[in-house]
Amino acid sequence: MSLLNDxxxxxxxxxxxxxxxxxxxxxxxxxxxxxxxxAGVVRAVDGVSYDVRNGExxxxxxxSGCGKSVTALSVLRLVADPPGRIVGGAIRFEGTNLVxxxxxxxxxxxxNDISMIFQEPMTSLNPLLTVGRQISEAIALHRGLSRRDAGxxxxxxxxxxxxxxxxxxxxxxxxxxxxGMRQRVMIAMAVSCDPKVLIADExxxxxxxxxxxxxxxxxxxxxxxxxTAIILITHDMGVVAxxxxxxxxxxxxxxVEEASAKELFEYPGHPYTKGLLGSIPNLEVAxxxxxxxxxxxxxxxxxxxxxxxxxxCTFAPRCGFATVECRAAYPPLVQHRAGHWVACxxxxxxxxxxx
Amino acid sequence: xxxxxEVCGLKKYFxxxxxxxxRxSGYVYAVDGVSFHIDRGExxxxxxxSGCGKSTVGRTLxxxxxxxxxKILVNGEDITxxxxxxxxxxxxxxxxxxxxxxxxxxxxxxAGEIVGEPLIIHRVAxxxxxxERVGHxxxxxxxxxxxxxxxxxxxxxxxRQRIGIARALALNPELIVGDEPxxxxxxxxxxxxxxxxxxxxxxxxxxxxxxxxxLAVVExxxxxxxxxxxxxxxxxxxxxxxxxxxxxxYTEALLSAVPIPKASAKTRKRVILTGDVPSPINPxxxxxxxxxxPYAMARCRHxxxxxxxxxxxxxxxxxxxxxxxxxxxxxxxxx
Numbered sequence: 064m065s066l067l068n069d070x071x072x073x074x075x076x077x078x079x080x081x082x083x084x085x086x087x088x089x090x091x092x093x094x095x096x097x098x099x100x101x102a103g104v105v106r107a108v109d110g111v112s113y114d115v116r117n118g119e120x121x122x123x124x125x126x127s128g129c130g131k132s133v134t135a136l137s138v139l140r141l142v143a144d145p146p147g148r149i150v151g152g153a154i155r156f157e158g159t160n161l162v163x164x165x166x167x168x169x170x171x172x173x174x175n176d177i178s179m180i181f182q183e184p185m186t187s188l189n190p191l192l193t194v195g196r197q198i199s200e201a202i203a204l205h206r207g208l209s210r211r212d213a214g215x216x217x218x219x220x221x222x223x224x225x226x227x228x229x230x231x232x233x234x235x236x237x238x239x240x241x242x243g244m245r246q247r248v249m250i251a252m253a254v255s256c257d258p259k260v261l262i263a264d265e266x267x268x269x270x271x272x273x274x275x276x277x278x279x280x281x282x283x284x285x286x287x288x289x290x291t292a293i294i295l296i297t298h299d300m301g302v303v304a305x306x307x308x309x310x311x312x313x314x315x316x317x318x319v320e321e322a323s324a325k326e327l328f329e330y331p332g333h334p335y336t337k338g339l340l341g342s343i344p345n346l347e348v349a350x351x352x353x354x355x356x357x358x359x360x361x362x363x364x365x366x367x368x369x370x371x372x373x374x375x376c377t378f379a380p381r382c383g384f385a386t387v388e389c390r391a392a393y394p395p396l397v398q399h400r401a402g403h404w405v406a407c408x409x410x411x412x413x414x415x416x417x418x
Numbered sequence: 419x420x421x422x423x424e425v426c427g428l429k430k431y432f433x434x435x436x437x438x439x440x441r442x443s444g445y446v447y448a449v450d451g452v453s454f455h456i457d458r459g460e461x462x463x464x465x466x467x468s469g470c471g472k473s474t475v476g477r478t479l480x481x482x483x484x485x486x487x488x489k490i491l492v493n494g495e496d497i498t499x500x501x502x503x504x505x506x507x508x509x510x511x512x513x514x515x516x517x518x519x520x521x522x523x524x525x526x527x528x529a530g531e532i533v534g535e536p537l538i539i540h541r542v543a544x545x546x547x548x549x550e551r552v553g554h555x556x557x558x559x560x561x562x563x564x565x566x567x568x569x570x571x572x573x574x575x576x577x578r579q580r581i582g583i584a585r586a587l588a589l590n591p592e593l594i595v596g597d598e599p600x601x602x603x604x605x606x607x608x609x610x611x612x613x614x615x616x617x618x619x620x621x622x623x624x625x626x627x628x629x630x631x632x633l634a635v636v637e638x639x640x641x642x643x644x645x646x647x648x649x650x651x652x653x654x655x656x657x658x659x660x661x662x663x664x665x666x667x668y669t670e671a672l673l674s675a676v677p678i679p680k681a682s683a684k685t686r687k688r689v690i691l692t693g694d695v696p697s698p699i700n701p702x703x704x705x706x707x708x709x710x711x712p713y714a715m716a717r718c719r720h721x722x723x724x725x726x727x728x729x730x731x732x733x734x735x736x737x738x739x740x741x742x743x744x745x746x747x748x749x750x751x752x753x
Contacts, residue, residue, distance in 0.1 A: 126604040126605060126606060127604055241694045242468075243694055244694070271467035271468055271631065271695070272467070272631070272633070272672060272675040272676055273467065273671055273672065273675045273690075273691045274467075274694065275675065275677075276674075276675040276688065276690050276691075277690055277691070277692075280690055298604065298605060299677060300605075300679035301634075301676065301677025301678050301679045302677045303679070304677065304678060304679045304680055304681065304684070305677045305678070305684055305686070306684075324681070324684070325681045326681075327681075328679065328680055328681035329681045338606065339605055339606060340679060341609075342605050342606050342608070342609035343605055343609075343634070343679055344612070344634045344635050344637065344638035344639075345634065345678070345679070345680075346633060346634040346637055346661065346673070346676050346678065347661070347678070349634060349637035349638035349657070350637050350657050350658050350660070350661030350662070351658055351661075352638075354461060354616070354639065354640070354641055357616070357638055357639075358613060358616070359609035359612055359613055359638070360609065361606065361609040361610045361613055362606040362609070362610075363610075365574055365576065365607070366604075
């Protein structure tokens with residue numbers, strides 16, 4: 064067990080300053096990824112832009128079907144074609160537009176400069192190969208090491224992610240490990256080539272909370288050591304609050320809000336963000352409220368079908384602030400406060416109300 | 419007056435078979451001596467991590483699984499030894515809502531048939547009344563009554579969960595066991611279902627056993643909370659005391675592992691447990707938690723701590739409180 068005080072104030076300040084100076088490492092600009100299905104065109108990602116800098120953690124939040132995972136898969140060019148295709152926009156990594164690369168060129172980047180951790184470690188690991196073999200595969204491919212050297216490196220990687228007895232565990236098959244251990248193996252694979260960007264898609268959703276705390280702690284530790292930029296995709300606002308420096312909120316294929324984590328949780332500017340925050344039970348409040356009086360602030364209705372989006376703002380049918388204006392045109396993304404962008408016709412009013 | 423439900427020393431072991439003759443080679447100690455009660459109109463939250471036996475408790479007390487040992491009393495009457503036919507009248511009083519709204523509804527039955535089926539089984543309503551009652555139930559859980567003829571695949575996850583709730587309500591039960599009823603839903607839908615469950619409790623004076631892994635949700639909906647670890651209840655008290663004064667080290671770790679959606683969350687101090695939950699096939703001797711416990715003493719390794727009332731209305735199973743209550747939790751000097 065360790066008692067840890069997350070990030071000291073001085074280190075945090077240094078990180079903030081560094082992040083502000085550095086130019087983005089990965090920049091997604093007006094990305095559009097559509098799926099061409101029998102039921103029509105599904106606009107899974109419809110003009111999303113965000114960037115991430117060295118050593119920074121960007122949180123991407125939203126509910127199922129908001130396009131947060133498809134955006135990430137687009138970055139690694141892993142969207143199945145057909146039916147999916149990147150139809151517009153750019154993904155710039157250190158100046159190169161990944162959208163224009165050939166599959167061959169992309170292979171040199173995938174798993175090497177940019178790697179990914181998936182939600183369900185059991186389905187993303189090969190059940191027929193030992194974990195050592197799977198880790199050394201990426202190392203051998205990208206680093207040109209011999210199988211023996213790559214194998215030694217795999218043991219080293221397991222040690223780095225704090226798997227006990229790595230020399231023995233390197234010969235284990237995925238089913239012999241617990242869920243938390245498997246996720247550690249996934250992380251070991253993902254960081255084996257010292258990636259510059261790590262995309263973590265719901266990395267702890269399948270895990271228990273005490274194991275979740277261990278895994279998030281490990282990711283922070285590795286980031287501190289390697290300076291990796293992390294894109295943390297999750298539906299859990301709590302995980303975002305405790306781990307992200309900056310947050311992007313997505314709804315129905317678009318970015319509806321972006322701000323620093325501190326700003327977003329203090330002054331949510333989009334009715335959807337505000338609604339999401341209100342709909343999660345807060346442990347502290349819940350413990351002190353009588354059951355009869357405890358009521359969550361629900362968002363009425365459901366997420367619209369991406370093949371058949373409403374006119375104007377896609378959130379308007381569920382929004383308590385919606386007016387005629389909202390139903391007529393989709394609101395532009397406007398910077399209302401320093402580094403705080405909101406796509407809502409009524410953002411001013413919401414921000415004033417919160418302040 | 420006896421409580422609505424009382425469970426005493428409940429055990430459920432699953433046998434593990436091996437070889438051609440299916441000889442018993444071991445046991446999964448899923449539930450290993452659990453006792454609690456639920457009063458009328460009350461919600462007891464049962465919280466714990468995967469594999470701790472919380473779902474098995476829910477299923478065993480409805481006798482969907484045969485208990486290995488222990489007693490289940492409903493309104494003071496022992497139902498432990500009853501067979502399926504004798505259970506029927508008690509089934510009317512106790513219903514269940516399942517976690518997965520996709521797997522728990524028959525895909526070949528219409529939503530109306532699903533909700534009306536309990537009324538047929540228990541022969542409580544003629545066809546005409548039944549249709550009326552189903553329509554009323556649909557309305558009550560927030561589904562449009564025109565949807566009675568639609569099939570499960572035509573509904574979203576949240577709507578399916580509403581169908582499951584309507585089915586559970588059909589017989590006017592007194593107790594509903596919810597087995598992770600909101601875990602599979604998106605946050606905004608989760609809030610709708612939680613609010614609905616609380617409204618229904620108010621209206622029909624229901625009692626809930628709310629089984630879940632999400633401590634924030636459990637604290638929100640429950641009056642009292644029981645924390646389970648590897649087949650045993652390690653702590654139980656009212657929800658405020660549990661949060662303010664966790665007396666079991668596992669509860670303390672669980673509380674501190676829950677991520678808080680607040681701007682100040684980044685600087686929070688945290689207890690991070692090492693290791694994984696041990697296997698219920700081969701549980702460690704003594705206190706089940708000792709290998710991961712930051713305060714473990716010599717006696718924890720061989721002596722099982724008993725769940726006892728260490729403070730008024732606050733039960734904990736931990737040797738730290740053997741002579742007097744220790745809070746904040748700390749290893750006694752010299753141990």
